[in-house]
Every structure is written in C-alpha cells, then in structure tokens.
Amino acid sequence: MTRPRLLLVLLTIGASAAIAAAPDSADAPTYTAKHELVYPANYREWIFMSSGLGMSYSDRGADHQMFTNTFVPQAAYHEFMRTGKWPDKTIFVVEDRGSETKGSINKSGHFQSTDFMGIDVEVKDSRLPDGWAYFNFSSGQKTAGANPKSSCFQCHEDHAAVEHTFVQFYPTLKPVAEKFGTYHEKPVK
Amino acid sequence: MTRPRLLLVLLTIGASAAIAAAPDSADAPTYTAKHELVYPANYREWIFMSSGLGMSYSDRGADHQMFTNTFVPQAAYHEFMRTGKWPDKTIFVVEDRGSETKGSINKSGHFQSTDFMGIDVEVKDSRLPDGWAYFNFSSGQKTAGANPKSSCFQCHEDHAAVEHTFVQFYPTLKPVAEKFGTYHEKPVK
Numbered sequence: 001m002t003r004p005r006l007l008l009v010l011l012t013i014g015a016s017a018a019i020a021a022a023p024d025s026a027d028a029p030t031y032t033a034k035h036e037l038v039y040p041a042n043y044r045e046w047i048f049m050s051s052g053l054g055m056s057y058s059d060r061g062a063d064h065q066m067f068t069n070t071f072v073p074q075a076a077y078h079e080f081m082r083t084g085k086w087p088d089k090t091i092f093v094v095e096d097r098g099s100e101t102k103g104s105i106n107k108s109g110h111f112q113s114t115d116f117m118g119i120d121v122e123v124k125d126s127r128l129p130d131g132w133a134y135f136n137f138s139s140g141q142k143t144a145g146a147n148p149k150s151s152c153f154q155c156h157e158d159h160a161a162v163e164h165t166f167v168q169f170y171p172t173l174k175p176v177a178e179k180f181g182t183y184h185e186k187p188v189k
Numbered sequence: 190m191t192r193p194r195l196l197l198v199l200l201t202i203g204a205s206a207a208i209a210a211a212p213d214s215a216d217a218p219t220y221t222a223k224h225e226l227v228y229p230a231n232y233r234e235w236i237f238m239s240s241g242l243g244m245s246y247s248d249r250g251a252d253h254q255m256f257t258n259t260f261v262p263q264a265a266y267h268e269f270m271r272t273g274k275w276p277d278k279t280i281f282v283v284e285d286r287g288s289e290t291k292g293s294i295n296k297s298g299h300f301q302s303t304d305f306m307g308i309d310v311e312v313k314d315s316r317l318p319d320g321w322a323y324f325n326f327s328s329g330q331k332t333a334g335a336n337p338k339s340s341c342f343q344c345h346e347d348h349a350a351v352e353h354t355f356v357q358f359y360p361t362l363k364p365v366a367e368k369f370g371t372y373h374e375k376p377v378k
Contacts, residue, residue, distance in 0.1 A: 044236075044237075044361055045236060045263070045266075047233075047234060048233075048237030048258065048260070050300070050301045051240040051256065051258065051301065052295075052298060052299060052300040052301070053242045053298055053299045054297065054298030054299065055295050055297070055298040055299070055300055056295070056296055056297045056298055057294045057295060057296060058296065059296060061296070061297040061298075062297065062298055065298075067240065069237065069240065071237070074234070077234075097360065103357065103358075104348060104350070104355070104357045104358070104374060104377060105246045105344075105348045105377050106241075106244050106245070106246060106358070107245055107246060107247065107248060107250070108243065108244070108245045108250040108251065109241060109242055109243030109244040109245055109250075109251055109254075110241060110242045110243065110244070111239070111241040111244055111358045112239045112240065112241070112358070112360050113360055114360040114363060114364065115360075116360075155294075159293060159294045161293070166293070168292065168293045169292075169293070169295070169300045169301070171286065171301050171302055171303040171304075171305075172233055174303060175303065185293060188293060188294050
C-alpha cells in the first residue's frame with residue numbers, strides 16, 4: 001500500500017471512531033464565521049444531569065436564589081455512561097432560572113419559575129486552542145463569543161473532578177466516573 | 190361493508206392513532222399479574238420537566254430539604270408540546286434526592302447529593318378504573334401497588350392545572366398548555 005493510500009485509510013478509521021463517539025451532528029457545537037458559538041436551541045430535550053439552587057463558589061454567596069439545570073446531548077451521555085469520559089464535541093448547558101416559593105398549593109421550599117435568565121455553555125472541542133471553551137447567552141441571545149481563559153477555564157481546570165466538568169455535582173454520573181477511574185476530586189483550600 | 194368489518198376498521202384506525210401518540214412501548218407502564226406497577230428503570234434518560242427544593246403543600250413545611258426532579262418519556266413530551274395534552278399511557282416520575290451545601294468548591298446554596306430516596310410515579314392509563322393512579326417506590330423497590338384514591342388522586346383532581354398534572358410547576362410546559370387552552374389553574378383557599 002502506498003503512503004498516501006495508507007494515510008487515507010488511517011484518517012478514515014480515525015474519523016469513523018470519532019463519529020461513533022461524538023454527539024449527533026444536530027447537537028454538536030456550531031460556530032459562526034466570527035468564531036462565535038450558535039445557541040444550542042434543543043438543549044431542553046437533552047439528558048438532565050442535575051440541578052442546584054443558589055449555588056455559589058464565593059464566600060459572599062449568590063446574588064439571586066437561582067435554579068441551575070444542567071444538560072448534555074444523549075449521545076455524549078451514553079458515551080460517558082459507557083466509558084466515564086466525554087466524547088469530543090460535547091456541549092454542556094447550565095440553564096439559569098428563577099425560583100418561587102408561594103404559588104398554587106405550594107407553601108414552602110422552592111419551585112422553578114418561568115423567569116428564564118439565560119444559559120452558560122461549556123464546549124469540549126479539539127478544534128479549539130485549549131480544547132475547552134466557555135460561553136454565556138442571556139435570554140434571546142443567538143450567538144456568543146468565548147470567555148477569556150481566566151474567567152471560567154481556569155476554575156474548571158483547577159477544580160473539576162472529571163476532565164473539565166464538575167461531575168462532583170452530578171450524582172448519577174459520579175459513581176460511573178469512579179468506576180472507570182476517571183474521577184479526580186481535588187482538595188479545596 | 191358489513192358491521193363487523195366496519196368495526197374492525199374503526200378499531201384499527203383507533204389503535205393506530207393511540208400508538209402514534211403514546212409513549213414507546215419500552216416507556217409505557219407495565220404491571221405485574223397482581224396489578225402492581227413495574228419500576229420505570231429508564232426514567233433518568235427521559236425529558237426533564239423541572240425540579241424543586243423542599244417543596245411542601247402543608248403549613249408545616251417539608252421534613253427534609255429534598256430535591257424533586259420530574260421526568261416524562263420523550264414521546265409523551267413531544268405530544269404535549271404539539272397539543273397541550275398528555276397521551277394515554279404516560280408515566281410521570283418525581284425523583285426524591287438529598288441536598289448538600291458545602292462540598293468541593295461550593296460554599297452556599299444547595300446541590301443534589303448521591304442520597305437517592307426513591308421515586309413517586311403518576312400514570313395516565315385508560316385501562317385503570319379512574320384513568321390515573323399513583324405509586325411510590327423506595328430505593329431498590331421493584332414493583333408498587335397503587336395508592337388509595339384519597340392520598341394523591343384527590344389532590345391532583347382538585348389542584349392540577351393540566352388534566353391531573355401540576356404543570357403550574359413546569360415552567361417550559363406552562364406556556365404551551367396556555368397556548369392550547371388546556372391550562373386551568375384553580376384557586377387555592
């Protein structure tokens with residue numbers, strides 16, 4: 001076999017393997033000509049990982065008692081459950097939503113309101129300079145540029161338990177990553 | 190056309206319509222010979238509707254600050270988004286899960302823990318005497334008998350905004366039901 005033909009075969013095998021593991025093309029990240037991420041409109045039909053209420057990583061606490069709902073595409077979720085790793089081109093969405101206490105027959109605690117504040121998006125993509133990038137979309141925003149590396153990337157680099165993802169807060173995924181040896185929770189000072 | 194043949198045709202058309210709208214058979218309710226519901230093992234891969242924290246319908250408040258995550262099968266969700274109504278054989282799951290505040294880099298608010306307490310299940314099924322039934326599964330329980338009508342059925346009958354379901358607490362479904370005129374929130378004394 002000539003070298004060009006061998007290379008073609010290897011590239012084809014590599015591409016097939018990547019396609020098998022990656023999310024469906026409809027759920028993969030799409031960028032504009034200006035390298036902005038297109039809003040992942042379908043995320044509410046993805047797999048739910050977990051939610052939090054008023055979570056804050058600072059001593060000051062959260063400004064709002066927001067619910068945060070996290071989602072990943074079906075294909076990425078199934079690959080994670082099979083291997084404990086995220087496939088390339090996985091999009092992670094955190095939805096920010098208001099909370100209410102008194103409404104209908106509810107008298108205490110919190111339920112989610114129709115007050116949608118936007119989404120925070122993390123992308124694993126080998127085409128990106130650092131492999132991972134972070135974006136914020138306010139309500140109605142259609143595209144978003146990547147955040148500077150200092151704002152989200154570094155915190156995920158330092159504290160995420162699985163690759164760049166906070167699986168320590170996703171209770172059904174945590175034991176899967178532990179089983180596959182991909183879970184590495186780091187001490188926090 | 191003879192009457193029996195006409196009846197057969199009508200039954201066939203009826204069955205096709207029901208199948209088109211109903212959840213996939215894998216996600217439809219299954220009962221044992223003793224009329225107990227079989228645990229819907231796949232619900233974490235269904236569509237997430239919303240979550241609450243420490244929600245309580247009584248003045249006393251909740252005993253635990255539990256998260257409650259609600260799910261329906263994909264086919265039922267799509268039918269609801271198309272019509273504002275639930276197809277026959279829809280299963281609704283509320284997952285009860287513990288909450289934590291301090292863990293990893295989180296300092297305030299609440300995130301969901303690996304402490305799984307069980308699921309509460311509502312079924313819409315025309316084969317049931319009242320059309321709807323309610324079941325509770327503790328962690329590890331494989332089948333469950335229907336609750337007496339006084340315990341859940343009556344509250345859903347009196348207070349649910351769409352059919353027997355609390356769509357008033359599902360923020361992305363509420364505007365859909367309002368659009369289709371199937372949303373009827375009742376006053377609470």
